[in-house]
Amino acid sequence: MITIKISKFEDLDDKIDINNEKFRDIMYLYSKALKIMENKIDIIRYDYEYLKEHDSINHVMSRIKSPESILKKMQKDNLDITYKNMIANINDIAGIRIICPLKSNIYTVINYIKEFNDIEIIKEKDYIKHPKKSGYTSYHMIVKIPVYINEEISNVKLEIQIRSLAMDFWASLEHKIKYKPNGELNENVSKELVKCAKTINRLDDKMVRLFKNKGA
Numbered sequence: 001m002i003t004i005k006i007s008k009f010e011d012l013d014d015k016i017d018i019n020n021e022k023f024r025d026i027m028y029l030y031s032k033a034l035k036i037m038e039n040k041i042d043i044i045r046y047d048y049e050y051l052k053e054h055d056s057i058n059h060v061m062s063r064i065k066s067p068e069s070i071l072k073k074m075q076k077d078n079l080d081i082t083y084k085n086m087i088a089n090i091n092d093i094a095g096i097r098i099i100c101p102l103k104s105n106i107y108t109v110i111n112y113i114k115e116f117n118d119i120e121i122i123k124e125k126d127y128i129k130h131p132k133k134s135g136y137t138s139y140h141m142i143v144k145i146p147v148y149i150n151e152e153i154s155n156v157k158l159e160i161q162i163r164s165l166a167m168d169f170w171a172s173l174e175h176k177i178k179y180k181p182n183g184e185l186n187e188n189v190s191k192e193l194v195k196c197a198k199t200i201n202r203l204d205d206k207m208v209r210l211f212k213n214k215g216a
């Protein structure tokens with residue numbers, strides 16, 4: 001479904017030209033959506049500060065996917081390279097990653113996000129309860145948020161990844177190992193990475209228990 005409503009984007013069936021103003025304008029919409037989401041996360045943190053509660057968010061990272069990565073993903077998915085297909089099928093053009101101190105903070109943050117009534121949840125993937133074959137764990141949400149430009153509303157998709165510091169430690173290093181130049185990931189390394197993910201998960205659980213018992 002096409003969600004962009006700005007009049008000059010009426011024709012979205014045409015082929016993507018990443019040097020075109022239309023492409024830049026659409027990317028601007030995604031970056032504006034990202035800014036709005038970052039503000040919402042700031043508000044969550046502001047609440048914690050006011051309530052003098054332990055902050056469930058350690059830090060936040062966000063990025064806009066590069067034009068080259070967008071095109072690569074569309075080619076991989078055998079999509080015609082049109083604006084319409086990009087908007088409908090590429091869910092992570094705008095991505096935000098929320099890093100929580102502990103595993104137990106993740107679901108608190110998810111519930112907070114669900115309380116914003118202008119955020120529409122499109123898809124949720126719980127790779128914490130169901131880790132990927134690689135060992136990867138995180139909670140993924142695809143959401144739509146309204147972006148106002150020229151008195152028009154566009155509902156823009158964002159990917160939100162929520163993970164603990166321990167999960168982020170594993171994912172960042174695994175990504176480096178996987179994509180290192182000339183690095184073919186052999187089966188043994190893959191198995192070791194799965195073992196590391198399990199060890200890190202146990203540590204995460206242990207830290208949650210220690211944190212709960214800190215006053216005891």
Ligand code: 0O2
Binds near residue numbers: 132136140175
């Ligand atoms: P980058 O550079 O992080 O953006 P979707 O179409 O989105 O519903 P898809 O594409 O299969 O389905 O998404 P998935 O697997 O739910 O999530 C993709 C993103 O999750 C990746 O983005 C990574 O950020 C992260 N991810 C998924 N699996 C792994 C993994 O095994 N290891 C690590 N380190 N990260 C993973 P990109 O586009 O690959 O990269």
